Amino acid sequence: MAERRRIVILGSGFGGAYCAQELERRTRGSDVDILLIDRHNYFIFYPLLVEAGTGSLQPRHAVVSIRSFLKRSTFRMAEVQSIDVANQTVAYQVGGRSQVDRVRYDHLVLALGSVTKMPNVSGLAEYGFQMKSLADAVALRDRAIQMLERADATTDEEERRALLHFVVVGANFTGAEVAGEFHNFLREASRRYRNIRASECNVTLVELQDRILTAVDPDVSDYAVRKMRARGMRIALNTTVSQIAADHTILKTGERLGTHTTIWCAGIAAPPIIQTTDLPTDALGYLLCEPNFRVKDTDNVWAIGDCAVNIDPAGTVYPPTAQHAVREGQHLARNLAAVIKGRAPSPFEFSSLGALAALGCRTGVAKVFGIKLSGFTAWFLWRTVYLLKMPGWSRRLRVALDWTMDLFFRRDYVELGLHRPKGRESNA
Numbered sequence: 001m002a003e004r005r006r007i008v009i010l011g012s013g014f015g016g017a018y019c020a021q022e023l024e025r026r027t028r029g030s031d032v033d034i035l036l037i038d039r040h041n042y043f044i045f046y047p048l049l050v051e052a053g054t055g056s057l058q059p060r061h062a063v064v065s066i067r068s069f070l071k072r073s074t075f076r077m078a079e080v081q082s083i084d085v086a087n088q089t090v091a092y093q094v095g096g097r098s099q100v101d102r103v104r105y106d107h108l109v110l111a112l113g114s115v116t117k118m119p120n121v122s123g124l125a126e127y128g129f130q131m132k133s134l135a136d137a138v139a140l141r142d143r144a145i146q147m148l149e150r151a152d153a154t155t156d157e158e159e160r161r162a163l164l165h166f167v168v169v170g171a172n173f174t175g176a177e178v179a180g181e182f183h184n185f186l187r188e189a190s191r192r193y194r195n196i197r198a199s200e201c202n203v204t205l206v207e208l209q210d211r212i213l214t215a216v217d218p219d220v221s222d223y224a225v226r227k228m229r230a231r232g233m234r235i236a237l238n239t240t241v242s243q244i245a246a247d248h249t250i251l252k253t254g255e256r257l258g259t260h261t262t263i264w265c266a267g268i269a270a271p272p273i274i275q276t277t278d279l280p281t282d283a284l285g286y287l288l289c290e291p292n293f294r295v296k297d298t299d300n301v302w303a304i305g306d307c308a309v310n311i312d313p314a315g316t317v318y319p320p321t322a323q324h325a326v327r328e329g330q331h332l333a334r335n336l337a338a339v340i341k342g343r344a345p346s347p348f349e350f351s352s353l354g355a356l357a358a359l360g361c362r363t364g365v366a367k368v369f370g371i372k373l374s375g376f377t378a379w380f381l382w383r384t385v386y387l388l389k390m391p392g393w394s395r396r397l398r399v400a401l402d403w404t405m406d407l408f409f410r411r412d413y414v415e416l417g418l419h420r421p422k423g424r425e426s427n428a
């Protein structure tokens, strides 16, 4: 009897999950076993994460259960500890167990995503918030509610303004969405607090470049800036943050901003575990791949999504987006099925369909199939596209119900108190 072959996929985010799903189809009835390892038994549907953080969506509706998404694959909820390419093994540890398990692979897929880029800014690790995990989203919402409660209780006007001032660093899609949604959240929530005026709730969006949302055309990003400023938001261009403290943040220009909440959305970095392998990477630690996703200088290691440098036929690196990770995952599954049958893998070619961003207050910006949109139309398109992209009708229905309820009823401003990032356990 032929020995069974094992494909091990590390990371069950957009790239890994869609790769496994397509592999299940392509290798049905064959001698291939698929094993996925991820520290969470869900993948985050990232486009909805910010809304999960501001309450227009239940946090658990912004994630997709791996066990319902996949049928035939084996899944281990575990932390990947090490990758031994020479011996074709991966070591992982299931949460709560002291034992480290090892598994041998015939093919290894690295789909480990990215982490938030944390430059050496004083106070960032201690006081900075992120928007990268479900815990981050819930922690930020809790933070906003704590700040509102504290602001309502103080008679010191300057302190109240600082408590109600959020600083968001990095104005690409995530930063712009976080800034727009939290500005809206704080101002709407202020109606429930007798001692807070909406005008006291403010967000400053800080961007190193001379415009926000650099992935869309300048006129679209200008529109976004105009809309955000008209709503009372401050946008500080051509600068960044040099220091973050408990009750203030200092810009590179020397300006001191009174704030207790700085959210770091300025870029991503390669997952640190890649550095522990001998696999080839670029200077920033991302895996270097052939156009068919095979990691350079290897036979049976493949990489997709944010953690990899995958290039298009013109030699340009595909951007780190969910849109690309999903297609890369599906294409890699086809390549793996081909290789297992003794055929050659094919290069990946994909042109971006466009970009969409929601900016809060039912406005958005978009460039889809070359057509530029802004305002309510872009926001509506954003919601429609992501609703349809959400896997499974039951989940789509839950999201649609959350959004409908949000249109007709006011949100509850209650702390969930479940997750607080390290260094943020106190109310500092």
Ligand SMILES: Cc1cc2nc3c(=O)[nH]c(=O)nc-3n(C[C@H](O)[C@H](O)[C@H](O)COP(=O)(O)OP(=O)(O)OC[C@H]3O[C@@H](n4cnc5c(N)ncnc54)[C@H](O)[C@@H]3O)c2cc1C
Binding pocket: 010, 011, 012, 013, 014, 015, 016, 037, 038, 039, 040, 042, 043, 044, 046, 047, 048, 049, 050, 078, 079, 080, 081, 111, 112, 113, 114, 131, 132, 173, 174, 271, 273, 304, 305, 306, 307, 320, 321, 322, 323, 324, 325, 356
């Ligand atoms: C807030 C936010 C909003 C975004 N919005 C959009 C959008 O609107 N449109 C869009 O196209 N893109 C968006 N993106 C980008 C998009 O989410 C990523 O490009 C995409 O998720 C990349 O897919 P991936 O499979 O490479 O990584 P991920 O989806 O991040 O998956 C990586 C997986 O690896 C797991 N993992 C990592 N290290 C380990 C380890 N050591 N052990 C075990 N498991 C591990 C993680 O738990 C995770 O599940 C957004 C990103 C963020 C943060």
